[in-house]
Each structure stands twice: as structure tokens, then as C-alpha cells.
Amino acid sequence: MIEQINETKSYIEQQLNDFKPDIGLILGSGLGILADEIENPTTIAYKEIPHFPTSTVSGHKGQLVIGNLQGKNVIAMQGRFHYYEGYEMNQVTFPVRVMKALGVEKLVVTNAAGGINESFNPGDLMIINDHINMMGDNPLIGPNDDDLGPRFPDMSQAYNRELIQLAKQCGEDLNLELREGVYVGNTGPTYETGSEVKMLRTLGGDAVGMSTVPEVIVANHAGIDVLGISCISNMAAGILDQPLSHDEVIETTEKVREDFIKLVRHVVEKMN
Numbered sequence: 276m277i278e279q280i281n282e283t284k285s286y287i288e289q290q291l292n293d294f295k296p297d298i299g300l301i302l303g304s305g306l307g308i309l310a311d312e313i314e315n316p317t318t319i320a321y322k323e324i325p326h327f328p329t330s331t332v333s334g335h336k337g338q339l340v341i342g343n344l345q346g347k348n349v350i351a352m353q354g355r356f357h358y359y360e361g362y363e364m365n366q367v368t369f370p371v372r373v374m375k376a377l378g379v380e381k382l383v384v385t386n387a388a389g390g391i392n393e394s395f396n397p398g399d400l401m402i403i404n405d406h407i408n409m410m411g412d413n414p415l416i417g418p419n420d421d422d423l424g425p426r427f428p429d430m431s432q433a434y435n436r437e438l439i440q441l442a443k444q445c446g447e448d449l450n451l452e453l454r455e456g457v458y459v460g461n462t463g464p465t466y467e468t469g470s471e472v473k474m475l476r477t478l479g480g481d482a483v484g485m486s487t488v489p490e491v492i493v494a495n496h497a498g499i500d501v502l503g504i505s506c507i508s509n510m511a512a513g514i515l516d517q518p519l520s521h522d523e524v525i526e527t528t529e530k531v532r533e534d535f536i537k538l539v540r541h542v543v544e545k546m547n
């Protein structure tokens with residue numbers, strides 16, 4: 276793994292002329308538009324990057340965008356890899372390893388998610404304060420490389436408390452009514468059933484999606500501080516008693532992208 280990380284790191288650094296990213300951004304379904312706001316961008320298609328998979332899902336562009344956002348040096352994934360695409364957990368999370376190797380110490384992970392909490396509405400933005408891994412897998416299974424992180428990482432603050440407070444303050448600054456809650460990681464690609472939603476709500480879930488958990492586990496292993504933001508793109512199965520569709524997910528994220536971009540820009544600006 277280390278050799279692959281270093282090979283990919285060197286390939287990317289050759290495109291950057293000594294530019295060092297400090298903040299990583301993983302932009303979920305329909306949220307990649309934020310990367311278009313990055314100034315002086317260096318864009319590298321995933322298919323050009325050694326050991327990177329390629330995105331196969333609509334709403335995920337499939338490229339790294341590296342440059343300046345609100346005066347900070349950022350590296351953004353415009354499109355992510357999902358376990359349901361058939362990638363192994365270590366493939367899904369490989370970009371996080373590379374971000375760490377490039378110098379990233381703070382990571383903003385975003386996603387579109389289904390609302391489990393019945394007080395939520397499509398279009399809400401939720402600050403993630405914890406997650407429940409229902410994916411039945413873990414990117415750290417297998418031999419541990421102590422140079423990458425500890426064998427048994429602590430996950431009691433998987434989502435950094437200071438970054439959560441920062442995001443909530445940014446929401447107040449922008450007069451955005453933000454939600455806060457627990458994200459449940461489901462493997463997908465099926466959306467959850469009504470009975471599964473009832474179970475997840477009983478377990479304490481507020482939103483459900485098919486990503487984020489693997490990346491956050493690896494970020495914690497690597498010692499990266501994480502902020503997670505979900506765009507509640509629709510209500511989970513059985514709540515509104517209507518069929519779920521990916522088109523609806525993209526449509527809702529397009530509607531809220533203005534507020535989403537304002538929030539993430541402000542958070543990046545205030546990060547130190």
C-alpha cells in the first residue's frame with residue numbers, strides 16, 4: 276500500500292509545482308459543483324492517476340481539482356468511489372491515503388443522504404456528529420501498517436468536535452438553519468426498505484447513505500480531522516411513501532447547491 280501511495284503522490288506532485296494542499300474535500304452526488312469555485316485549478320482526471328479507480332455514477336465527475344478556495348490550499352475529489360460500484364474498501368478509501376501523503380490534515384466529507392429523522396426535510400443540510408457503520412465491512416481489515424496509523428483506532432470523535440462547532444457557527448453567520456445528526460452507512464446499491472428505515476431510526480440514525488463511513492474510518496486512522504456534511508436529498512423509504520430515485524437525489528442537490536457552496540466556502544475560510 277505504501278508504495279502505491281507514494282507512486283500516486285509523486286504523480287500528483289509532478290503536476291503541482293510545489294503547491295501543498297492543506298484541506299481535502301470529498302464532494303458527493305450532485306455536489307461536485309463546489310470544485311468549479313476553486314481558483315488557479317490543477318485538474319487531474321481519475322483515469323490518469325495511478326491506482327485510482329474511476330467514478331461510474333452520474334453526478335460524480337471523476338477528477339481531482341487542486342487549487343485555492345477562500346485563501347486556503349485545497350484538494351477536491353469531484354466525484355467519489357462507492358463500495359456498491361464493486362470497489363474494495365481500500366480502493367474506495369485510497370484517495371484519503373493520498374491526501375494525507377500530500378499533507379492534508381483536515382477533510383470535509385460531503386454526501387447526499389436520505390432523511391431518517393422525520394423532522395428533516397429534503398433540502399436540509401446536516402452536520403454529521405457521528406456515524407453507524409452498517410456496511411458489514413471495514414477498510415482497516417487486514418494487516419495494519421503502523422506507518423499509516425494504529426491497529427485499533429479510537430473512533431469516539433470520528434467527527435472533529437471543533438470542526439462541528441465551526442460549521443454550526445458558519446451556519447449561524449450565513450443564517451442557514453442546519454441540522455445535526457448521525458449518518459448511517461449502508462452498502463447500497465439498493466435504497467433501504469421501510470423496515471430497515473424503522474430499524475435505523477431505532478438505532479439512532481438521522482440520515483442514511485452509501486458512502487462516507489469508509490473514508491471517515493481511514494481519515495481517523497491517518498490522524499486527519501474530519502467534518503461531515505450531508506445534503507438530505509430525499510426522505511428515506513416509507514416516510515413519504517413514494518419511490519426513491521437517483522434522479523431525485525441529483526435534482527434536490529442542485530436546488531440546495533447554493534446554500535451548500537456558501538456553507539463549505541465559509542467553513543474553509545474559517546478553518547485554521
Ligand SMILES: Nc1nc2ncn(CCNC(CO)CO)c2c(=O)[nH]1
Binds near residue numbers: 484
Ligand atoms: N433514502 C435514501 N436517499 C438517499 N439520497 C442519497 N442517498 C445516498 C445514495 N446515493 C446513491 C444513489 O442515489 C448514489 O451514490 C440516499 C440513500 O442511500 N437513501
